[in-house]
Amino acid sequence: MPSCPRLVVFSDLDGTLLDHTSYDWSPAQPALDCMLDLGIPLVLASSKTAFEIYELRAEMGFSHVPAIVENGAGLLRAGEIPNADSNDYTALLAALSDIPLPLRRSFQGFSQWSVDQIARETGLSVTRAALAAKRQFSEPGRWVGAQDGLDAFIAALSERGVFARRGGRFLTLSFGATKADHMADIVSKWAPPPLSLALGDAPNDTDMIAAADFGVIITNPDAPPLAQMAGEATGRITRSTDSGPVGWNKSVLERIEQIYDIKR
DSSP states (O other): OOSSOSEEEEEOTBTTTBOTTTOOOGGGHHHHHHHHHHTOOEEEBOSSOHHHHHHHHHHHTOTTSOEEEGGGTEEEOTTOOOOOOOHHHHHHHHHHHTSOHHHHTTEEEGGGSOHHHHHHHHOOOHHHHHHHTOOSSOEEEEEOSOHHHHHHHHHHHHHTTOEEEEOSSOEEEESSOOHHHHHHHHHTTSSSOOEEEEEESSGGGHHHHHHSSEEEEEEOTTSOOOOOOGGGTTTSEEEEEEEHHHHHHHHHHHHHHHHHTOOO
16 A cells, blocks of 8 residues: 555546546546656546456556445455455345346346357457456346336345445446445545545446545536535535546546646
């Protein structure tokens, strides 16, 4: 873990740091380079699996920082290599199979799809899709039934201790931990605790954005805009003009300039 940073950044991936369609993050390289120069940790916080994030974290240069995986259902520690433990995922699928069939058949999850189909549904390469299939804690998928059926499905899941959260692309099921649940614990590892900046574009990011000292809602033209958040009135939470990594890059650099009192 980096020692005593002034700021730590928590970031969603798809539609935020990664382009929603191409998964490219190169437009964010200036901000990432600046963070590495200043020793600002980047905590990736995504619905992606530990196996996916392990590779992305290394490519971005932040293997020395923990990451929040599968929408907060798991944590990949600094420098850790993912393991194959999937006991929680097995229990989750068992709870899902207990849902009445008329509701269950309207949810199509990753466990029902081949790697090739996951690639088609996500736009990932087959190699990346294979990593997305290595789930340990959560089940993303699509609801293909009527809206009133979705409400009944979510209620039936809740009775079994399973929660459903809407991301930028999928409805993801898990046993309830969120991205925000890990934030305070990660920040507390440093003394004094650094300021936190959280960025995201989807409903499953709002708890994280609200919990941070500063938050950024990244514009996502492929989804309905997020509802107004309380911190927007004071400027603690802002919205990017640009989408994806372009908006991410500008937002992060602006906050760094403010906190570190520098101009780039």
